[in-house]
Amino acid sequence: MPERAALIAVLVLTCTGCALVKVSVKPPESGLETPIPGGNQRQIIVTIPFQDSRSSMFRCGVQKGGFGNEIADAVCQGSPADWIATLLARELEASGFTVLRSEEGARDTALKIEGVVLKIFVEPVVGFWSTTVESDLNVKLVAASKTGLRGERTFFSKGERTSIIWPQGIFNDSVGRATHDLLSKMVQAILELMKRYPELGFDRRDGVTVVGWGVEAGR
Amino acid sequence: MSRWVVVVALLIGVLGCSTRSVVVKPEEVPKLNDLQWTITSEPRR
Numbered sequence: 001m002p003e004r005a006a007l008i009a010v011l012v013l014t015c016t017g018c019a020l021v022k023v024s025v026k027p028p029e030s031g032l033e034t035p036i037p038g039g040n041q042r043q044i045i046v047t048i049p050f051q052d053s054r055s056s057m058f059r060c061g062v063q064k065g066g067f068g069n070e071i072a073d074a075v076c077q078g079s080p081a082d083w084i085a086t087l088l089a090r091e092l093e094a095s096g097f098t099v100l101r102s103e104e105g106a107r108d109t110a111l112k113i114e115g116v117v118l119k120i121f122v123e124p125v126v127g128f129w130s131t132t133v134e135s136d137l138n139v140k141l142v143a144a145s146k147t148g149l150r151g152e153r154t155f156f157s158k159g160e161r162t163s164i165i166w167p168q169g170i171f172n173d174s175v176g177r178a179t180h181d182l183l184s185k186m187v188q189a190i191l192e193l194m195k196r197y198p199e200l201g202f203d204r205r206d207g208v209t210v211v212g213w214g215v216e217a218g219r
Numbered sequence: 220m221s222r223w224v225v226v227v228a229l230l231i232g233v234l235g236c237s238t239r240s241v242v243v244k245p246e247e248v249p250k251l252n253d254l255q256w257t258i259t260s261e262p263r264r
Contacts (some may be wrong), residue, residue, distance in 0.1 A: 003221065062240070070240075109262075123242045132240045138251065150260035156251035160240070185252070193256055199264065 016038070023074040023168050025060045025122055025184070027083040028176035031091045032183055038191045039096025042201025043110035046089040046099055050115035050139070052081035061122030061135070061171070068126040074171060082119045084139060089209055091183045092190065097201070109145040111200045113190065118139040118154075121128045122175055133170050141186060143202040145200060153189055156162040156177040 061074030073093050093099045100106050119138035126130045137157045159178030163170050194200050243251065 005226045068238070123239060125239055125242070134239070134245075135240045143256070145262050147262040148260050149258070149262035151256040153253045154251070155253070155258045156248055158245055158248050160245070172227075190258065196256075197262055201264065217264040 021063075023061065023063045023122075023171050024077050025074050025120075025175055026077040027080075027173055028172075028179050031087055031094060032187075035091065035094035035096075036184065036187050036191065037096060039092065039098075041096060043096050043107050044092055044099050044195060044201060045103055045106055045110055045112040046085060046092065046101065047112070047114045048085040048089060048101060049079060049082035050085045050097060050117050052079065053116050053118055054080075054120065055077075061119050062124075062125045063166075063171075064126055064131075066126070074122050076120065080120045084137075084182070087114055087179065087183060088113070088169055088186055091187050095187055095191070101124045103146075107201070109200050109202055110144055110145065111149070111190070111194065112144045114142045114144075117141070118132050120175075122171050130161050130162050130164050131166050132162045133166050133174040135171075135174040136164055137178045137182045139182060139186070141189070143190070147199075148196060149200065151164070151193065155185045155189070157185065165190065 017032040048208065058075075059078065060076035062070050063072040063074055065071045089099050089101075100110065103110075103112065106112075117139055119136055122133060122135045124133045135158065137159075138154070140152060140154045142150075142152045157178045159174040159176065159181065161170050161174040
């Protein structure tokens, strides 16, 4: 009888990988370590939250056991459509833009950014000796202005964190890396768009004077 | 008999590995990023 109990215990532990609780995925607490300069106080309107168009809303990922079997869901703390938009707004402010939450009081040239969250998913890829928790983030930005601009661009980022065990903290590190990569790509793309149309965000009466625009190489 | 079951279960547990079910392979990421903005309407100058 004790032998049978031990056998069942070994089988359960082996199959589950010792983790059966849901993982709570949360956003990083801060933005990029070094903000990307170039905002020059130009106006940007960021619509918060973004639209949430994920194919699966009930989870943000999956927890796996020791041999790759799914054992629990990973759920997002709060709405990713809200926190990705909020982090982008903060990052644009850090880059020197004047960020508005609505069109009220905005210049006609202000760039309006709306976003669509297409995917957020965190998943451990279990290997022989270690496991990499991978996070995929996919967001589409739509840029517009009252002066007639209309454009869009899709961004995809992956965060990776390798470890021999993969509790909640490893999931959060992985999501943090993906989020920072996504923020960097989005801010650089917005700066690129405003370089192409330098009148955006400025008061037309002031004329167009772009000072110190630049994106750090290799970011 | 039961000893073999334990050994097999442990081997699977130790040597186990998994493939991706939802996340994409890292090498596919560049293809999923737009290289530039798609502009459908230019702003009035």
